[in-house]
Amino acid sequence: MSTVLEVQGLVVRIPLTFGDLSPVRNVGFSVSTGETLCIVGESGCGKSLTSLAIMDLLPSRARRTANRISFDGVDLTAIRERDMADIRGNRMAMIFQEPMTSLNPAYTIGNQLEEAMLRHRKVARSAARERAVYLLEKVGITAAGQRLKQYPHQLSGGLRQRVMIAMGLMCGPKLLIADEPTTALDVTIQAEILHLLASLKREFDMAMILITHDLGVVARVADRVAVMYAGQVVETGTAKDVFSRPLHPYTQGLLRCVPIPGRTKPGEHLGSIPGLVPNLIGEMKGCSFRNRCLHASVECGAIDVTLQQIGPEISYRCILPVAVAAAYGLEATKA
Amino acid sequence: MFIYFLKRSLVALLVAITVSIISFMLLHLSGDLAQSLAGPTASEADIIQVRKAYGLDRPLVVQYGDWASKAIRGDFGESFFLKQPVFPIIVDRFPVTISLGVSALLLALLVSIPLGIVAALRPNSWIDRLALTISVFGQAMPSFWFGLLLIMLFGINLRWLPVSGTGGWQYYVMPAVTLAYYSMPAFMRLTRAGMMEVLASDYIRTARAKGLRSMTVLFKHALRNAVIPLVAVAAVQLGFALGGSVVIEAVFSLHGVGYLGWESISRADFPVVQAIVLILACLYIVLTLFADLLNAFLDPRIRVN
Structure with a gap:
């Protein structure tokens, strides 16, 4: 350790x-x-x-x-x-208390997940999307591929917090x-x-x-x-x-x-x-x-x-x- | 989204019909039309004849139906003064008013959005206070007076720009600035308030926690959400600019629809006034509808349910 x-x-x-x-x-x-x-x-x-x-x-x-x-x-x-x-x-990543307001209402969760990776890694958008799907499944979200196209307001608080966790993990x-x-x-x-x-x-x-x-x-x-x-x-x-x-x-x-x-x-x-x-x-x-x-x-x-x-x-x-x-x-x- | 659009359009249509009834009634409530048409020296028989000739003896509902069905086809009757069909006269003047309104709107947005952003980033700084001072003046000063000040400075003293008249782009500079200065304060304050609220929000902190560049945070995450309320106001302000250009066009003798309206009012040319009121009102309604749709496009919470 x-x-x-x-x-x-x-x-x-x-x-x-x-x-x-x-x-x-x-x-x-x-x-x-x-x-x-x-x-x-x-x-x-x-x-x-x-x-x-x-x-x-x-x-x-x-x-x-x-x-x-x-x-x-x-x-x-x-x-x-x-x-x-x-x-x-x-x-170093961080997850916040308020999943209801911690995601930007104007962008899809896919966009917001991919962005976290595209900022730090030289990868294609498709690779970032793959990683996003992988992590969404990891945090227990079903039909992850379709979820990427959804906006935060379409998700419940629990789901949003899972998205926030996945977002934190994007770059490992x-x-x-x-x-x-x-x-x-x-x-x-x-x-x-x-x-x-x-x-x-x-x-x-x-x-x-x-x-x-x-x-x-x-x-x-x-x-x-x-x-x-x-x-x-x-x-x-x-x-x-x-x-x-x-x-x-x-x-x-x-x-x-x-x-x-x-x-x-x-x-x-x-x-x-x-x-x-x-x-x-x-x-x-x-x-x-x-x-x-x-x-x-x-x-x-x-x-x-x-x-x-x-x-x-x-x-x-x-x-x-x-x-x-x-x-x-x-x-x-x-x- | 389609249902939303349909609902909004239906409301807009109802408003347009109401406006058309009001503008039709205005004319008929402002006195005996036949008498004013026939002139002050006309005899009782002449007035009756005029009333018959113009169909003014029919019930109001029939007159409205007749007038409205013609208006939809662009037939607003004939100008009392110019003795020409009204619609082509207005269409002829429209490009001037549209150019003025659009350039004023663009100018106002170009100045006020950056100013609002800077003010929001540095609240209570000297630039924020300067912007506030400028906007207080803009809101408080009557626009015709501000126009006259501009004419004195740039037209008469410095001789940089033509004092008045209609012509090339130079003739639009001062009217556009005057009109823009009037709507700028609202845009600026709205941008400032919107940005300050958004910048303090949790999702901006999330964006920063992702390590995003400050420009990405500012423009992708903050501005996008802060301008949503601005869109509706901008569309309404354009409608205002088109209608409000009556005063500005009169001050600068810019021969647009507003100037025509002003002339027609002073000549008691009712069909022209009526047509202008109706057209500007409908334009206003269309712009508001457009703003709603643009809002829905920008805000997924409206667009996707």
């Missing part, structure tokens, strides 16, 4: 009239070939902006800085837009970023799309970053998890570790909020995390979760809490000693 993407110290700033908004603060992670990394967190935690920042597709007002964004041997912080465009859709990318790919879909379709993504990842030997707020999704497909809160990664680990022994109080809180089959009794109240996400404008000091944390102390507001590295895979951003954190974690997953 080789590392495909390594991100260190990623910061996204949006200048506002009354100070800078920092929706992504010092985020770091890595993904390897054949691996699925789930970035999980609530709305506004900066997970989507993180993925857009990697693709260099941030809204024009947002500013990106990073110590390191290394993709497949290329330093993405140092290359020109022209070279980045050569990578996008080619070696090394990394596929899926930003909440199932959020806008019916629950039954969600499972199919997740299953599809997982099998395609194996078949095409890609690395995959799956952005989601849905812990159920994480449990189903993740190899490794990065939990984000208020623009920071607060915990990383293998999916197994994070689910069985969450270390960060936020992760513990999140796991209390979801029903666990076989453990949560009918009619039992689920947990919630009281309080609000902190304001991300201006300079921040201390742990950003402290005002909602069950275990917060004076110290939490006084120092900048850094990630504690526990073993090669596991880290968490909290001042609690690992033994104490783990004990709380076990309590949380039992409750």
